[in-house]
Amino acid sequence: MNLEEKIMAEMKEAMKAKDEALLRGLRAIKAEIIKAKTEPGANGQISAEAELKLLQKLVKQRKDSLEIYQQQNRADLATKEQEEIAVIEKFLPQQLSPEALKAAVQQIISTVGATSAADMGKVMGVASKQLAGQADGKAIAACVKELLQ
Numbered sequence: 001m002n003l004e005e006k007i008m009a010e011m012k013e014a015m016k017a018k019d020e021a022l023l024r025g026l027r028a029i030k031a032e033i034i035k036a037k038t039e040p041g042a043n044g045q046i047s048a049e050a051e052l053k054l055l056q057k058l059v060k061q062r063k064d065s066l067e068i069y070q071q072q073n074r075a076d077l078a079t080k081e082q083e084e085i086a087v088i089e090k091f092l093p094q095q096l097s098p099e100a101l102k103a104a105v106q107q108i109i110s111t112v113g114a115t116s117a118a119d120m121g122k123v124m125g126v127a128s129k130q131l132a133g134q135a136d137g138k139a140i141a142a143c144v145k146e147l148l149q
Contacts, residue, residue: 003051025087052133105143
């Protein structure tokens with residue numbers, strides 16, 4: 001069962017349960033899937049990797065919005081963003097804990113042979129590919145920077 005089929009099944013259940021927050025999040029995912037499938041060159045299909053990137057992008061957008069709403073004391077809008085983040089994250093792989101992320105980055109650093117902050121680009125290239133979907137890019141970058149200093 002691909003992501004779109006899972007979303008449709010969840011949407012039916014959310015409509016039956018009249019769960020507005022869940023439905024709002026699912027509709028956002030479905031809209032992005034449709035948009036991705038209709039882009040030139042997509043041929044009406046999207047790969048599992050593209051689905052993962054799409055979900056990560058949606059979470060990042062909502063986290064950015066959440067941060068802005070919290071700064072502006074808009075609790076009503078912040079709550080909606082948090083609800084949507086929770087819905088979207090259900091479809092992402094389990095996120096690495098900070099300790100597991102640090103261990104994975106440490107292993108990548110030793111594999112690549114990085115020794116200083118000048119090697120951050122090499123490490124980030126490998127880490128971003130290996131840890132895709134398991135950790136946020138900002139968290140990976142912060143961990144790499146910390147370990148290379």
